[in-house]
Amino acid sequence: MVSIFVIAKDNSNIAFFLETELEGLRQSIELLFLAYRDFTAEPDEILSRSGFGRAHHRVIYFVGRNPGMTVSQLLDILQITKQSLARVLRQLVDEGFIEKRLDEKDGRRRLLHLSAKGSEIEILLTTLQAERIRTAFDQAGKDAESVFKDVLRGIINEKDRGRVSDNC
Amino acid sequence: MVSIFVIAKDNSNIAFFLETELEGLRQSIELLFLAYRDFTAEPDEILSRSGFGRAHHRVIYFVGRNPGMTVSQLLDILQITKQSLARVLRQLVDEGFIEKRLDEKDGRRRLLHLSAKGSEIEILLTTLQAERIRTAFDQAGKDAESVFKDVLRGIINEKDRGRVSDNC
């Protein structure tokens, strides 16, 4: 990988090939940045009206997707510290978007659930994002969805690939 | 769009169809979050060693891609305030990663360029991300790259779609 740039200083064919390949990949990098920026902008804007931010969105989203998940599992997905999560989670619990229930099997655990209010906003935000993606799929043709998902899976660290099922 | 959830309360076929469609789209949302998280983690880690963050990365990246771009153009892409950019930019100029040159045609403008040092780190970071994406393309089959880019373009707000060329 690093060797690409050692040999790319001359004008050999292989250097040219590798340079243009990198150029194509740069476009993907850029598109990914822009797409993620616009993908998160709408929900961010809506949440900011309620005094929440993107961090709250992520918590609402993942709890909605995994009802009854534990705090540890959430930390594992978000890859932030528990102190960071605690602040966000406390606000969401205080404002009645998320409920913490005691796990009867293991009394140390708190199981996370969306309240009706939390579920409502989750659906609103998810629909906005889903709508944006669906439009893109429609424009991009037949196998766009499966190819897109496959590539994203490939970008994700191996460890977390199994987290999202592929039964669709 | 909103009507999906109005009718989804009953068990009609169409409601079921729409629910499963949303479910599939939720997977894409989740994959996009995880992919972006892992996609930025490596460069973030490297930059943090030099006391920089993701904001610096973005500036280095876009200046590298658009040598001679103006401050306004950069603000337009990043969609942050000029005060936010100013701090990051000042650090990068002070540490010799970016050069500001006076535009001879319009003396109000400062044209942004990477220094050799800036170019070096840009290549390092871009290569890491490119490598990750390339591997994903390889795994995902023949047309993965063009389909992936098409979908991302569809996700990006219309206004910014032209920003990334498609001559690849």
Next chain:
DNA sequence: CATATATGTCAATAAGGCTGACATATATAT
């Protein structure tokens, strides 16, 4: 000459991360 544009800068504030330290309750292993 007046106004618009491009850039820079000061100050105050907020969100959302971080580290380190410590507390409590419950499970599990010896």
Next chain:
DNA sequence: ATATATATGTCAGCCTTATTGACATATATG
């Protein structure tokens, strides 16, 4: 039983990156 490990919570302080508002300067342009 006791010791250790696990799951969670919380306090305090700090950093980065963003925000808004106000104002300054240089240069272009009508």
